[in-house]
Amino acid sequence: MDAAIACFRRRGFHQSTMAEICAEASVSAGALYRYFSSKADIIGAIAEDKRGESDQAFLRAAEEQGFVPAMCLAARGFFDKFADGDGALIADIFSEAIRDDAVAAPLRAADDQSVKIFMRAVTAAQKRGEIETTLDPETVTDTLFAALEGIGLRRAFRRDINTEAAVSQFRALAERYLEPRK
Amino acid sequence: MDAAIACFRRRGFHQSTMAEICAEASVSAGALYRYFSSKADIIGAIAEDKRGESDQAFLRAAEEQGFVPAMCLAARGFFDKFADGDGALIADIFSEAIRDDAVAAPLRAADDQSVKIFMRAVTAAQKRGEIETTLDPETVTDTLFAALEGIGLRRAFRRDINTEAAVSQFRALAERYLEPRK
DNA sequence: ACCTGAACACCGTTCAAGT
């Protein structure tokens, strides 16, 4: 899997060949197919593995510094992936997952996990008065994730992947979206 | 190009073969390569062609009904594409454009055009007091586009492409983001 | 000038043979 990540980073999902991944991992094609049932399966396994890594760090930060700053910390980590050239890979993961439910299913399970963790933080922040209480925690979480992903993709598309600018853009949106009224 | 759109809709970009597109268009492979230099070039031409179609309709709506309702109208049209199964195709376009600058360049030109039109509407709405005046029109436009694309992609990924729900989700975000304070 | 389609180079996947 590390070999596949290295290849995908270098040349992207569709441009990387199974032969390259085999060479990088020093195994034969047959051996690779013993562990992954297809090329799409590899990207699924990678995406599944990467999700939820930083959820615990986020939860701690949310309690110590408040929801928006913690969210911006997570955003910074996410935008860094785009700065590292993983933008096209993330778009590929979306594409494969949207097209192929076998790819999407495990990713959705991991995503649900993340959503649940962030949802809990939203609810806690609402109790502390940081977030408008009339907003539904699940919708808020999904919307913020969508904004995060959209901002990253658009910036990669526009060749303007400045992490700090991306975080500021996200913070301005999140602050105004979440701010309690009256 | 209509033939390619039909194929990509049916089976997606990477799953469609040049032979299929040739058959659908009733031309030979050689003839196709006379008009498009590669498969990536076809998706670039399609995306370029589709952009800016609804910009004029948006401008009129923005003046008649206000910015957010007009934006929601545009959002509805955009989310309908995802409901029509174009989600993976849109992700493919992002992927190819992020990876290949030859694909991205014409798309960026078309995107800039749309951004400019929406920017003008933002400025006009700020003068009418509909939108917080301290917000930068270009950032606002880019952020709303990012949210639009992110919400669409995430819903396609989650297999929850309900256009009305998506529009409501977007409207709630846009209203709170743009609303003038004090 | 423009088109055809066989040919080429290449890639994901399989499976008979090996250890």
Next chain:
DNA sequence: ACCTGAACACCGTTCAAGT
């Protein structure tokens, strides 16, 4: 049980030959 790698089926692209 697990691995190897040649073989297979397939696809994007080209180009000599045709109109």
